Amino acid sequence: MQAYQILHGANIDGLQAIDYPVRDLGLGEVRIRVHAVALNYRDLMVAAGNYLVSVDDPIIPCSDGAGEVLAVGPGVTRVQVGDRVAGSFFPFWHEGAPTPAKIRNGLGGDIDGMLAEEVVLHEDALAVVPAGLSFIEAATMPCAAVTAWNAIFVSSNHVKPGDTVLLLGTGGVSILGLQLARAAGLRTIVTSSSDEKLARARELGAHHTINYTTIPEWQDEVLHLTHGVGAQVVLEVGGQGTVNRSVAAVAMGGTVAIIGGVSGFGGEVNPAALLASAKRLVGVHVGSRAMLEDVMRFVDASGVKPVIDRVFPFDQAQDAYRYLASGAHFGKVVIDVTKSV
Ligand SMILES: NC(=O)c1ccc[n+]([C@@H]2O[C@H](COP(=O)([O-])OP(=O)(O)OC[C@H]3O[C@@H](n4cnc5c(N)ncnc54)[C@H](OP(=O)(O)O)[C@@H]3O)[C@@H](O)[C@H]2O)c1
Incomplete structure (x- = not known):
């Protein structure tokens, strides 16, 4: 399976697609076929090496992705094969107020994120996507929409x-x-x-x-x-x-x-x-899985269609990053992981 990796500070040219090994699922883990990944300013900061946290090894970047459950590991009860899910920015912040333990890791920051054909996440880090949202729309929810939701309606x-x-x-x-x-x-x-x-x-x-x-x-x-x-x-x-x-x-x-x-x-x-x-x-530091579930439910119920400025194919991820960095966009820039030129 193909995944992108980047070293913090390697710049956009350092974003490289590699063959990534598929591993067995452990207790509570879920394999997801990623369909769409949305970019955030934070992904540019990781590339530039000026993000809040850093790690020495390359990571799979990007916090925001949505896809379909391919397989579930032992003990998984929250989702099943075929479910449409989005990953939660902070895999350990499920609900309530943040604590250092809840925000100890962030997808695509200090641990692997979503810019891959397949990812493995714990079931607790997943929110089921309502039927009214496409994968591309759902991919815009975990960071940008949750942050706006938290700012306006929670904090x-x-x-x-x-x-x-x-x-x-x-x-x-x-x-x-x-x-x-x-x-x-x-x-x-x-x-x-x-x-x-x-x-x-x-x-x-x-x-x-x-x-x-x-x-x-x-x-x-x-x-x-x-x-x-x-x-x-x-x-x-x-x-x-x-x-x-x-x-x-x-x-x-x-x-x-x-x-x-x-x-x-x-x-x-x-x-x-x-x-x-x-x-x-x-x-405001993004938000919890509960906020992700709340904002997706609101978007579904209210008929909000997140503004998608451009969608890039998977093999043009560097171009997507450069487009975001140009500041020409209005709304979200998304990568369709299922498409290549
Ligand atoms: N705390 C959190 O949880 C959290 C979550 C998400 C994002 N963020 C942060 O929030 C910021 C925005 O993120 P994003 O992903 O929405 O970025 P983005 O999509 O790249 O948008 C950045 C926008 O900022 C506007 N801008 C630039 N300079 C400005 C200025 N002096 N005054 C007002 N607006 C200005 C530009 O709008 P125009 O082109 O219209 O001028 C630009 O399109 C970043 O600093 C990011 O790190 C934080």
């Missing part, structure tokens, strides 16, 4: 329909966040460097859009659009270049969900900017 301070969610940029997390928020009856404001991408965001139902290049003081515009109140939740993916503006744009008692740092990490947040208005900064 925020009692968001309710009609509240406003601010989404920075038009990458995978933000566009899924837009779609989930819109389907839940929330008002949405989207920022982007591109007017064309903002037009697409409006087509998806964004109530307001702001070009953060032409309006660098976009936090003022958020306050203007919300009649001085601010957004109840901000999906803060920008990092050091945006976090203080996000704090300024969030409403009294609202939540800035600290998710990423596409403009880098560092800088300072003035505590005084938080205290008088009881604003909350909350770190």
